[in-house]
Amino acid sequence: MKRTQLCDGVFLNYFSSDKFKTDYLDINIIFPLKAQTATLAALLPQVLKRGSQKYPTMADMTKRLDYLYSTGFATNNFKRGEAQILNFGVDFLRDSLVPAGTNLMSEVFDTLRDIIFFPLTENGAFRAEYVESEKKNLIDAINAVINNKNSYAMKKCHEAMCAGSDYAVNAGGDIEAAKTITPAELYDFYCNMLAHSSFEIFYTGMCDEATLAERVKALIKGLPRKEIYPVSTQKFVSERTEVQEITEEMEVAQGKLIMGFSSDHTMCDEDYTAYALFNELYGGSPTSKLFENVREKLSLCYYCRSIPDAHKGILTIASGIEVENKEKACGEILAQLRDTADGKISDEEFVSAKKSLINGYRELFDSGNNLHIWYLARLIAGSTKTVEQVIAEIENVTKQDIARCARSTKLDTVFFLKGTLNSGGEDDE
Amino acid sequence: MSNFVLKENKAIDEKYYYTKHKSGLPVYVIPKNHGTGYAVFGTNFGSIDNRFSVDGREISLPDGIAHFLEHKLFENEDGIDTFKKYAEYGASANAYTSSDKTVYLFSATENMSESLEILLDFVTHPYFTKETVDKEQGIIGQEIRMYDDNPNWRLYFNMLTALYHSHPARIDTAGTVETIAQITPETLYDAYNTFYNLNNMALCVCGNIDPEEVLSVCDKVLKDAPEVSPERIFPKEPENVFQKEITQKLSVSMPLFSVGVKDIHQPSTGKELAKKQAEYEMILELLFGKASPFYTRLYEAGLINSAFSAGYEAHTNFGFCEVAGYSNDPDKVYSEMLAEIEKYKKSGFDPEDFERIKRVFYASNIRAFNSTDDIANDFIAYIFRGFDMLDYPEVISSVTLDDVTKRFNEDFTEERIVLSKILPL
Numbered sequence: 001m002k003r004t005q006l007c008d009g010v011f012l013n014y015f016s017s018d019k020f021k022t023d024y025l026d027i028n029i030i031f032p033l034k035a036q037t038a039t040l041a042a043l044l045p046q047v048l049k050r051g052s053q054k055y056p057t058m059a060d061m062t063k064r065l066d067y068l069y070s071t072g073f074a075t076n077n078f079k080r081g082e083a084q085i086l087n088f089g090v091d092f093l094r095d096s097l098v099p100a101g102t103n104l105m106s107e108v109f110d111t112l113r114d115i116i117f118f119p120l121t122e123n124g125a126f127r128a129e130y131v132e133s134e135k136k137n138l139i140d141a142i143n144a145v146i147n148n149k150n151s152y153a154m155k156k157c158h159e160a161m162c163a164g165s166d167y168a169v170n171a172g173g174d175i176e177a178a179k180t181i182t183p184a185e186l187y188d189f190y191c192n193m194l195a196h197s198s199f200e201i202f203y204t205g206m207c208d209e210a211t212l213a214e215r216v217k218a219l220i221k222g223l224p225r226k227e228i229y230p231v232s233t234q235k236f237v238s239e240r241t242e243v244q245e246i247t248e249e250m251e252v253a254q255g256k257l258i259m260g261f262s263s264d265h266t267m268c269d270e271d272y273t274a275y276a277l278f279n280e281l282y283g284g285s286p287t288s289k290l291f292e293n294v295r296e297k298l299s300l301c302y303y304c305r306s307i308p309d310a311h312k313g314i315l316t317i318a319s320g321i322e323v324e325n326k327e328k329a330c331g332e333i334l335a336q337l338r339d340t341a342d343g344k345i346s347d348e349e350f351v352s353a354k355k356s357l358i359n360g361y362r363e364l365f366d367s368g369n370n371l372h373i374w375y376l377a378r379l380i381a382g383s384t385k386t387v388e389q390v391i392a393e394i395e396n397v398t399k400q401d402i403a404r405c406a407r408s409t410k411l412d413t414v415f416f417l418k419g420t421l422n423s424g425g426e427d428d429e
Numbered sequence: 430m431s432n433f434v435l436k437e438n439k440a441i442d443e444k445y446y447y448t449k450h451k452s453g454l455p456v457y458v459i460p461k462n463h464g465t466g467y468a469v470f471g472t473n474f475g476s477i478d479n480r481f482s483v484d485g486r487e488i489s490l491p492d493g494i495a496h497f498l499e500h501k502l503f504e505n506e507d508g509i510d511t512f513k514k515y516a517e518y519g520a521s522a523n524a525y526t527s528s529d530k531t532v533y534l535f536s537a538t539e540n541m542s543e544s545l546e547i548l549l550d551f552v553t554h555p556y557f558t559k560e561t562v563d564k565e566q567g568i569i570g571q572e573i574r575m576y577d578d579n580p581n582w583r584l585y586f587n588m589l590t591a592l593y594h595s596h597p598a599r600i601d602t603a604g605t606v607e608t609i610a611q612i613t614p615e616t617l618y619d620a621y622n623t624f625y626n627l628n629n630m631a632l633c634v635c636g637n638i639d640p641e642e643v644l645s646v647c648d649k650v651l652k653d654a655p656e657v658s659p660e661r662i663f664p665k666e667p668e669n670v671f672q673k674e675i676t677q678k679l680s681v682s683m684p685l686f687s688v689g690v691k692d693i694h695q696p697s698t699g700k701e702l703a704k705k706q707a708e709y710e711m712i713l714e715l716l717f718g719k720a721s722p723f724y725t726r727l728y729e730a731g732l733i734n735s736a737f738s739a740g741y742e743a744h745t746n747f748g749f750c751e752v753a754g755y756s757n758d759p760d761k762v763y764s765e766m767l768a769e770i771e772k773y774k775k776s777g778f779d780p781e782d783f784e785r786i787k788r789v790f791y792a793s794n795i796r797a798f799n800s801t802d803d804i805a806n807d808f809i810a811y812i813f814r815g816f817d818m819l820d821y822p823e824v825i826s827s828v829t830l831d832d833v834t835k836r837f838n839e840d841f842t843e844e845r846i847v848l849s850k851i852l853p854l
Contacts, residue, residue, distance in 0.1 A: 018462075019461070019462060019463050020799050021441075021795050021796055021798050021799050022796055022799060046735075057725065058719065058720075058724075058725060058728065059719075059720045059721075059722075059724075059725050062718075062719040062720040063720045063785065066720065066785050066786075066788065066789045067785065067788070069788060069791075069792040070788070070789040070791075070792035070793050070796070072796075091796075093792055093795060093796075096442070097441070097442075097795055133729065133731060136731060137734045137735070140682070140683060140734060140755065141734075143682035143683065144681075144682045144683070144755070145682075146680065146681070146682050147580050147581075147681050147682060148579075149578050250680055251680050251854055252578040252679075252680060253574045253577040253578050254571065254574040254575055254577070254578055285512075285516075285521075286512040286522070287510075287512050287513055287516045291512075292510075295568060296510070296564075296568075299564050299565075299566075299567030299568050300567070300571070301568070301571050302568055302569070302571040302572035302575055303575075320571055320574070320575045321571065322571070322574075348513065348516075348517075351516075351517070352513065352516035352517065355516060355517070355518070355519030356516060356519065356521065358519060358538075359519040359520065359521055359536075359537060359538050359539075360521065362464055362465070362538035362539075363464070363465045363521075363536060363538060365464050365465075366463045366464055366465040366800060366801065367800060419578075
């Protein structure tokens, strides 16, 4: 990777690759996650996708992208710790696959510039009709979290753990906040966001670095630069003396068990790699302790996995179980954690976890998007380590390191979505 | 190079090597300079293949057996779980079962040969006992219940149960808690011995690996397999749909809809099947794509949102379109769709739109060659449908506006269309 600063707060991260049929470009706009702005940020990309000055309707925009050999254009909105990120990504065919004389890259960059920086406006605000329609869609999307029971339960668990802090803010937006947004307010947010955010731009493809830098400079030409609002991530600290137990009933077949732990390890820490390996060994792979014991030995579930939030310092265990097996599953999950903390780690488990994690990191190089996401996560945490460096670190982690990570992992909250439909496979068709 | 045949498509800069291994197994090696190697080993046995005759014996198997078998093959007679065997070499393994195939796979950035040996070995060495079968009932039971709570999954299978009277496409891949309770080591061996025959299977390896190396692993692990020719038995499926509408209530935030269009054709060659697939997909793009007047009109009216999508599923002996999304008024969306179909029957499609869509299909097809994962999985799916992925660009370019118009006029008739809905409780 080559990283260069293009202007104040704007960085270009360049990867040369000839493996793909397409080139990938990702523009990440990064700013602090705040209750006042999160919903505006969630709404913004949806409105930008409705129309730009040159392509004022969705159909115009789609036809333009189709014409550009089906250039993929996607937006994404997410949080990492207390940072909110708006992502605009394109992937487009490399030059050798389009007819000679087509300057596809240049046309794609022009179109992207138009969509992001030249939106359709009226009287100094976004077009009211688009804003109103997308507010409704946003509210529907926020409500739709309940459709995926596992994500819903995880969200509720994290909200309960971090209530009142910036981290509890939903990057996807808040319904009450969405209702009151005006087109002018959204436009103001947009202008401020452009001026005060940092930009991490990633590219993977065959273009040479110098040419690419020129093209990206042209793409962001005229970007206003004012004081850049710094983002920071704060480690989760559990202040509870007793585990918080929350049960919510819902008319579903399966119970969703979510256990939230404070991990005391974030990517900002020099020794985070040990924690990543602990996670792999404990619940991150099909050879992990949780898979092996909760699923294979006890047949309690189809999935039981651990998911680290590397910016916040939270470890989440998620599993889908019969309601009556809740205590049994919780007990086994904690017993496996205790065993790990006590250093009960076989050579086989240890080596498998290392190989599995290393393989996962090596595979990053074969997906433009995943490589970008991996580096972005580290940059936000203030780490400049490369994939190769982290792989070398994995080799040096010891069993004692893993046991230490397990000991620092403390249960904070158990959220249980209790299914109330009768068990026994009742079919309602 | 030994018996390998090289096939190339220079226009998209792709090629593969093919040979039929002496054991009977068709072997495909697709060279790529990616660091990640990806191998898939599968059989054209899926959830629809539950009735067949073999050696004069007619056999009916419980629903969900193909998927159950997929789970159980991971257990070995030596007591060592397959995932652990792979882990020793750093490979990441998985498997999946669909309506017409079961596929075992791994990806790896080193030790490709060693992991390939594990793949070929465990899939060709079944080991089922009553204890291990019983244990799996609990795990798969939870997998089934997870899907029972998944509104998109229910929506989709409800649509299929409305579309088909008796074709087993209407059966949920994993079966039900009741049907999997009927599975025993004996039924598993019946299924295995019939459908896990190397002559009916395929191996595709994609990545930076020498085809000869793949062949030497095959030599080491695979034993010659006398051909088994099971005859699949499918009930006669009428051309019309089973029921026009189906509704289920679940805890969802707003209604979901899925409109299915039954495709009654069963082409005799893989190439015809691929052409039909391209035609159907182009029709859907013209009617309901994001640049279509329909999409704009309903989106602007707040009747659909960006989750709206349309796709076609091609299989050897069945096929269907699915147009799905979220709406507070699914009935209105449905009636608008039917009206749109009638409108285009009168007006025909715009030739300019058709050209745009052909360009999109050309580019999307090339994009499918970005990762070794996508290539290997697409490749084996096409093989089981009797088609060669490298011929697809040619098929796309061969489709004319007349082909698409003809298919649209003949196949998009109201008696072949159903509506599935999931409504909030």
